Amino acid sequence: MKSPVYNVKAVPIDKIQANSYNPNAVAPPEMKLLYQSIKQDGYTMPIVCYYLPEVDKYEIVDGFHRYTIMLKHKDIFERENGMLPVSVID
Secondary structure, eight states, X not given: OXXXXXXXXEEEGGGEEOOSOOOOOOOHHHHHHHHHHHHHHOOOSOEEEEEETTTTXXXXXXXXXXXXXXXXXXXXXXXXXXXXXXXXXX
16 A cells, blocks of 8 residues: 555646535634745645545545635635645545
């Protein structure tokens, strides 16, 4: 078995979907810090997803807030060309 960290790919954000069980809530000040970090340093960690072939989508397991930053911030979306680094769990 190969660890998912070795299976990172750039995925268009429109091919990624949130899961229905994300228990985390992040307060606005922390989201602002996350945005500033991504703006300054770029994405330093991929989000983690399962690939769902029946709908041709990637469902988030970890990294929902990093995904949300790209959805909400046009400057990040444009800089990254709408692509997120995704570590895919097989």
